[in-house]
Amino acid sequence: MRRTIRQFGIFLGLFLVSFYLAIAAGINRGDEAWFLQVLRRVAAGERLYGDVFYGAGPVAVYVALPGIYLFGVEVIVVKAVVAGGYAAALLLGARALQRLGVPLGFRLLFLAANLILAPPPAAATYQTLANTFLMAAFDATIAAQRSRPLARRAARQRLAGAWAGLAFATKQNIGGYALIAALLAIALESTRGERWQQIAGTIGAFLLAGLLPFLPVVLEGSLPQFIDYGLTNKTTYLQLSGIPYHEGIQSFIQGLRSLSLRSTTEQVLGVVKFSAFLLPFVLLAMGLALFPGLDAEQRRRGSMVALFAGAAFLGVFPRADYAHLIYAVPALLVMGMWMLAEGWTRLGDRWGRGFRWGTASLVAIGVIGLLTAVLVRVPIRVLQGRLVVSDLPHFRGALIDPGLREGVRQDIAALASLREEEPVFLLYGFAGFYYLLTGLRNPTPFDLPLATAFGRHGQEEVIAAIRTGRIRTVCWEKWDWILRPAQVENFVAHHLRPVGRMGPCVLYRR
Numbered sequence: 001m002r003r004t005i006r007q008f009g010i011f012l013g014l015f016l017v018s019f020y021l022a023i024a025a026g027i028n029r030g031d032e033a034w035f036l037q038v039l040r041r042v043a044a045g046e047r048l049y050g051d052v053f054y055g056a057g058p059v060a061v062y063v064a065l066p067g068i069y070l071f072g073v074e075v076i077v078v079k080a081v082v083a084g085g086y087a088a089a090l091l092l093g094a095r096a097l098q099r100l101g102v103p104l105g106f107r108l109l110f111l112a113a114n115l116i117l118a119p120p121p122a123a124a125t126y127q128t129l130a131n132t133f134l135m136a137a138f139d140a141t142i143a144a145q146r147s148r149p150l151a152r153r154a155a156r157q158r159l160a161g162a163w164a165g166l167a168f169a170t171k172q173n174i175g176g177y178a179l180i181a182a183l184l185a186i187a188l189e190s191t192r193g194e195r196w197q198q199i200a201g202t203i204g205a206f207l208l209a210g211l212l213p214f215l216p217v218v219l220e221g222s223l224p225q226f227i228d229y230g231l232t233n234k235t236t237y238l239q240l241s242g243i244p245y246h247e248g249i250q251s252f253i254q255g256l257r258s259l260s261l262r263s264t265t266e267q268v269l270g271v272v273k274f275s276a277f278l279l280p281f282v283l284l285a286m287g288l289a290l291f292p293g294l295d296a297e298q299r300r301r302g303s304m305v306a307l308f309a310g311a312a313f314l315g316v317f318p319r320a321d322y323a324h325l326i327y328a329v330p331a332l333l334v335m336g337m338w339m340l341a342e343g344w345t346r347l348g349d350r351w352g353r354g355f356r357w358g359t360a361s362l363v364a365i366g367v368i369g370l371l372t373a374v375l376v377r378v379p380i381r382v383l384q385g386r387l388v389v390s391d392l393p394h395f396r397g398a399l400i401d402p403g404l405r406e407g408v409r410q411d412i413a414a415l416a417s418l419r420e421e422e423p424v425f426l427l428y429g430f431a432g433f434y435y436l437l438t439g440l441r442n443p444t445p446f447d448l449p450l451a452t453a454f455g456r457h458g459q460e461e462v463i464a465a466i467r468t469g470r471i472r473t474v475c476w477e478k479w480d481w482i483l484r485p486a487q488v489e490n491f492v493a494h495h496l497r498p499v500g501r502m503g504p505c506v507l508y509r510r
Helices: 002-024 031-041 059-071 073-101 104-118 126-147 150-168 173-188 194-219 224-231 234-240 244-257 265-293 298-314 323-350 352-383 402-420 431-438 458-467 488-493
Strands: 424-427 473-476 497-502 507-510
Touching: 002 104, 002 352, 031 059, 031 073, 031 431, 059 073, 073 104, 073 126, 073 402, 104 234, 104 265, 104 323, 104 352, 126 150, 126 173, 126 298, 126 323, 150 173, 150 194, 173 194, 173 298, 194 224, 224 497, 234 298, 244 265, 244 323, 265 298, 265 323, 265 352, 298 323, 402 431, 402 473, 402 497, 424 431, 424 488, 458 488, 473 488
Parallel strands: 424 473
Antiparallel strands: 473 507, 497 507
């Protein structure tokens, strides 16, 4: 009981810090606002997938909806869920390190390094929650390998499979990677006679936990749309959405070159964050230096840690930008702290305790300084007037740039005249954001009008609706981006008439 209370206290502290940083991250007019628009439509009675486009599993929507019912359609609910998932992932990572025998100092360093390198973002909840479930599967796998008797080990392996299943029902690829890591961990640790029975149990738990959340989707008749949006149309995502990993490394190098004695704290922290792109290479170098000196048990343990770090890292692709890398950082840092702790013991044996603790003191000073900068820079920006508390409808409480807020207010006023008209299709990357702010009704399922967010036939369906007059008004902002829905844009350009700018976009009518 005392242990549970202590862990809850730690979680609550991590949640409060994470919630503060999520609010400080500002308003994401793309992914975060779109997810809130999805929640608004589902809470109003529309069917997820059937009436509303959504490309991930339904669990993130299920988790966030109670907050929407209690507190209304407010972005602060999305930020609270992101903060809760982030805090849980850190707590699970620290607990996995404890199971691995890593000392307290390294576990605290793990928490601080995460907050510095990958603080909670302004984003939709599905990626955060999926990686939280991956971390839960990670922790359960570590616990299973330390469990005796066999029945207890098998139960924890099934638990790992269930967590991987929930990850799949939140974001499909993350759950698949987590399952593969859990199964390979069984192959590493179990004897041949036990192996297939444990693998079967883990897969069974994965299927149960991964498929059960789709029961409401099946009952609503929306499963074909999920298969379209969430599975078959992922080929479009793979074709168009790739961002090479080396671009992040180049951004880090460019930022490093730009630093000088006159650099601001924000510039320094920006470079530090992009240093996360170096983590896989640092871990590889550490592993090559460390593993030859490990015994068989330590190598098996290290291999299991590497499996889940690798599973989280695979989730970065194909869009290997910072916005996707941050979700892999907790698992990567678990591996890093485990290897650092193992190497630390050898360092003390070779160079002496004084050298070891002197180095630790310097590292601690640097980490505390960076963490302090992360936590205090937002109040400084508020005092300087560079950030204000948003009072925009549905986005109250988050911090926002005052110039952006005024621009958005002007956009709302410009679009206000359209409220009395028939539904308007916003052909604009921030469509979900403006549907929320203006109260305009979307006549299509597509609140995120990107080429990857229409399904296989969604663009043709929208074109047919315009051609037959079911959609008579489109507000379109042209953008030069590979993800633009070119079919719909070309049809609007050639078949509708521009009548003037309406805030963030140009109005087109039949």
